[in-house]
Amino acid sequence: MVTSATQKPNPSAHGEYERGVDPWHRDAFPAEFKDQAPRQENPRAEGWYELDWCGNVINFIPDGTPIAAATIERFDLVVVAAR
Numbered sequence: 001m002v003t004s005a006t007q008k009p010n011p012s013a014h015g016e017y018e019r020g021v022d023p024w025h026r027d028a029f030p031a032e033f034k035d036q037a038p039r040q041e042n043p044r045a046e047g048w049y050e051l052d053w054c055g056n057v058i059n060f061i062p063d064g065t066p067i068a069a070a071t072i073e074r075f076d077l078v079v080v081a082a083r
Contacts, residue, residue, distance in 0.1 A: 003065045020049040
């Protein structure tokens with residue numbers, strides 16, 4: 001499975017996701033810094049912004065990124081009674 005406009009990345013411990021475009025692409029930079037942008041290729045990638053609990057963007061996951069199936073680990077709870 002891969003991320004897409006309709007497929008979000010796996011649930012995050014940080015918060016929510018929202019749609020956006022690559023923040024590191026040259027189009028996101030002011031004119032005087034466009035040539036120094038980390039990503040110069042076109043077109044500008046779309047994807048998902050990962051937001052922390054305050055709504056701050058902490059990550060960008062472009063569409064087409066492979067995602068592993070979500071797994072749930074089972075932990076057995078052992079209760080020891082105190083005497």
